[in-house]
Amino acid sequence: MFTRIRPLKKNYRYRLVIHNWDYYILDTERHLLSIFFPFLFWFTKQPMYQIDRKTMESMKVVTLTKDNYSQFRWNHLFTVLLLPLLRPIFERHVNGIVSHFFV
Secondary structure (H helix, E strand, O other), X not given: OOEEXXXXXXXXXXXXXXXXXXXXXXXXXXXXXXXXXXXXXXXXXXXXXXXXXXXXXXXXXXXXXXXXXXXXXXHHHHHHHHHHHHHHHHHHHHHHHHHHHOO
16 A cells, blocks of 8 residues: 655645545645644544546645755644643543543
């Protein structure tokens, strides 16, 4: 099984997914909440659209270099700054849920 996910040049919303030599476009920011909470992307279903090889070749894929790793996304900073404010809420709800199961 061969799977590769590549970012598109100047497009943070979509990713190119190559799975078993089939080509797909992955929409990572379909919901408005994913802009403010990018980690929600990992837990929600994301739409993927199949494309053909010709379309895939016409897209500009980012080649990974050391400079690309330092790209900055404002929504990541927003999430990191927001986490200390949300921590008490998460702890209260998680402790409440855990206490129901492990009394």
